[in-house]
Amino acid sequence: MAxxxxxxxxxxxxxxxxxxxxxxxxxxxxxxxxQLMIEAFSFSNYVQAAADPYxxxxxLTTLGMALLCTALxxxxxxxxxxxxxxxESRWKSLVVIxxxxxxxxxxxxxxxxxxxxxTREGLINMVLLKAHVISEPLTLMYTxxxxxxxxxxxxxxxxxxxxxxVIESIPRDLEDAAANLGASAFQQFWRxxxxxxxxxxxxxxxxxxxxxxxxxxxxxxxxxxRFKMMAxxxxxxxxxxxxxxxxxxxxxxxxxxxxxxxxxxxxAFARRYRMR
Amino acid sequence: MASLSIENLTKRFGTSVAVDGLDLAVQExxxxxxxxxxxxxxxxxxRMVAGFLPPTSGRxxxxxxxxxxxxxxKRSTGMVFQSYALFPHMTAAQNVGFGLEMRxxxxxxxxxxxxxxxxxxxxxxxxxxxxxxxxxxxxxxxxLARALVIKPKLFLLDEPLSNLDAKLRAEVRIEIRALQQRxxxxxxxxxxxxxxxxxxxxxxxxxxxxxxxxxGSPRDLYDAPQDAFVAxxxxxCNILAGRRExxxxxxxxxxxxxxxxxxxxxxxxxxxxALRPERISIQPGAKGDxxxxxxxxxxxxxQTEYHVRIGEEIFVVIQQTPDANEPLASVRPxxxxxxxxxxxxxxxxxxxxx
Numbered sequence: 207m208a209x210x211x212x213x214x215x216x217x218x219x220x221x222x223x224x225x226x227x228x229x230x231x232x233x234x235x236x237x238x239x240x241q242l243m244i245e246a247f248s249f250s251n252y253v254q255a256a257a258d259p260y261x262x263x264x265x266l267t268t269l270g271m272a273l274l275c276t277a278l279x280x281x282x283x284x285x286x287x288x289x290x291x292x293x294e295s296r297w298k299s300l301v302v303i304x305x306x307x308x309x310x311x312x313x314x315x316x317x318x319x320x321x322x323x324x325t326r327e328g329l330i331n332m333v334l335l336k337a338h339v340i341s342e343p344l345t346l347m348y349t350x351x352x353x354x355x356x357x358x359x360x361x362x363x364x365x366x367x368x369x370x371x372v373i374e375s376i377p378r379d380l381e382d383a384a385a386n387l388g389a390s391a392f393q394q395f396w397r398x399x400x401x402x403x404x405x406x407x408x409x410x411x412x413x414x415x416x417x418x419x420x421x422x423x424x425x426x427x428x429x430x431x432r433f434k435m436m437a438x439x440x441x442x443x444x445x446x447x448x449x450x451x452x453x454x455x456x457x458x459x460x461x462x463x464x465x466x467x468x469x470x471x472x473x474a475f476a477r478r479y480r481m482r
Numbered sequence: 483m484a485s486l487s488i489e490n491l492t493k494r495f496g497t498s499v500a501v502d503g504l505d506l507a508v509q510e511x512x513x514x515x516x517x518x519x520x521x522x523x524x525x526x527x528x529r530m531v532a533g534f535l536p537p538t539s540g541r542x543x544x545x546x547x548x549x550x551x552x553x554x555x556k557r558s559t560g561m562v563f564q565s566y567a568l569f570p571h572m573t574a575a576q577n578v579g580f581g582l583e584m585r586x587x588x589x590x591x592x593x594x595x596x597x598x599x600x601x602x603x604x605x606x607x608x609x610x611x612x613x614x615x616x617x618x619x620x621x622x623x624x625x626l627a628r629a630l631v632i633k634p635k636l637f638l639l640d641e642p643l644s645n646l647d648a649k650l651r652a653e654v655r656i657e658i659r660a661l662q663q664r665x666x667x668x669x670x671x672x673x674x675x676x677x678x679x680x681x682x683x684x685x686x687x688x689x690x691x692x693x694x695x696x697x698g699s700p701r702d703l704y705d706a707p708q709d710a711f712v713a714x715x716x717x718x719c720n721i722l723a724g725r726r727e728x729x730x731x732x733x734x735x736x737x738x739x740x741x742x743x744x745x746x747x748x749x750x751x752x753x754x755x756a757l758r759p760e761r762i763s764i765q766p767g768a769k770g771d772x773x774x775x776x777x778x779x780x781x782x783x784x785q786t787e788y789h790v791r792i793g794e795e796i797f798v799v800i801q802q803t804p805d806a807n808e809p810l811a812s813v814r815p816x817x818x819x820x821x822x823x824x825x826x827x828x829x830x831x832x833x834x835x836x
Contacts, residue, residue: 377567379563379565380567380569382532382534382554382561382563382567383561383569384555384569385533385554385555386532386554386555386557386561387555387580387581387584387632388556388581388632389555389580389584390555393555393584397580401571402570402571479571
């Protein structure tokens with residue numbers, strides 16, 4: 207039986223662990239504008255990046271965006287997930303496919319579509335101007351708001367499906383029992399449904415948080431050149447600056463921040479809802 | 483505790499009628515069981531009384547208060563679910579305290595009442611356990627305590643024993659009944675198990691296809707069923723089609739003549755002979771008017787069941803198992819036996835299209 211996991215293990219080992227070990231080694235090297243990479247063994251890149259106000263801001267922006275988007279996605283996804291989890295219809299699998307449908311459109315294509323909506327001459331401004339709701343076109347493109355909207359649209363299906371799967375496993379009798387004991391609809395949600403869907407909320411939030419932390423296309427296309435998140439910044443170091451050591455350093459810093467928030471978040475969550 | 487009145491209650495799902503003009507009154511302190519096959523509308527009725535389902539028409543009253551439009555969480559009924567529906571993320575004590583918390587009771591007052599009711603169901607020592615750490619019987623008692631502690635106007639039991647094993651079921655049956663009588667709980671119970679209904683209920687409501695077939699005490703229904711469906715549903719019964727021949731005789735379709743008196747309320751449409759298997763006595767040998775060959779003998783411990791063919795009819799007879807030295811004890815298949823019964827025992831009832 208253990209052999210069954212071998213292919214997946216080999217793949218992860220060869221294509222994830224291996225390159226990451228290599229990347230980590232690169233992050234310890236030094237950069238020179240003339241020679242590009244110089245063999246070294248020092249954490250000075252980490253010290254330099256952590257002390258740099260520019261990267262401090264980039265990482266804070268990334269973290270803030272990821273936390274905000276995760277929270278908003280959770281709030282938006284939960285009602286739909288509940289509805290989907292409770293749906294008893296022969297069309298249910300179609301609804302699930304419809305939920306997944308947005309994932310068929312790649313981030314770049316989707317963001318390009320959003321650009322058509324958001325520009326000064328875009329659909330939203332056109333409609334609002336024609337309807338005399340506004341007199342001046344709104345600035346939507348290249349704002350953090352546009353990025354937040356774009357990210358939520360990408361990650362929403364993951365959150366919905368993860369939570370819906372858990373809701374589905376909560377017996378409906380429990381809501382009836384709570385109502386029978388005097389719980390209003392809100393109390394049924396707050397005291398029974400929410401705690402019992404905690405594993406789904408945790409899993410969905412972690413998944414979405416990690417996706418948000420690594421946002422690239424949406425941030426670049428909707429945020430514009432002056433809006434910086436970590437993934438585009440890392441890309442810039444590798445491709446534009448040819449500075450592999452600094453790129454690798456930033457990549458590991460992103461990984462470290464993502465992992466520590468995921469781990470501490472899970473622990474805090476598990477304590478709150480006594481998941482065992 | 484309140485009394486319950488159900489008036490002309492109807493529930494339609496699309497074109498199908500789940501409950502069709504049900505009328506029922508449950509007196510204060512009375513236990514009434516809704517009994518019927520699955521799909522007869524008994525559970526739908528219970529859910530409408532609890533407020534989980536809105537009726538299509540009709541009224542539900544607790545005492546004189548019309549609760550038909552009142553949401554479930556304001557009805558103050560205490561329900562024990564078939565699945566128990568205990569909250570898995572709460573301990574037994576927290577489950578029991580949930581209803582009190584919803585009523586805004588303070589922690590100290592809650593604690594006192596939780597302890598009291600857990601003692602009542604003999605679970606004080608397991609208060610801190612989670613439902614998954616309790617056996618089925620213990621979970622059931624937590625569900626009972628949780629429903630009782632809120633001092634409900636009405637106690638509702640949805641197939642409360644169906645998830646227990648046979649031995650436990652008999653014990654819990656007696657325990658719930660004793661509790662219900664001691665506390666004077668007005669109770670509506672739903673079950674498909676006739677033994678459960680007969681042993682626990684003050685009155686039974688036999689339902690079929692959303693309608694009431696008969697309401698009465700267990701003894702009424704068992705001894706004087708109104709039709710063949712009720713006769714068959716509340717207990718085992720020999721039912722033979724035919725017609726009344728004279729004041730003391732019934733002729734089956736296959737021509738067998740059976741003795742039966744006329745009951746005071748016998749229906750004019752009576753076209754079936756109904757006789758409980760234990761009302762028939764059996765003797766070895768082809769004596770008397772009614773005799774035939776044994777088809778099967780089934781030993782059930784304290785009782786023995788005989789299948790006897792007479793003409794084209796098969797009679798099921800259940801007797802106390804005879805002592806080993808009695809002649810009946812040596813009866814084997816193919817042996818001749820004769821059957822007798824008191825003419826007052828059988829009932830003539832209308833056949834039903836079931």
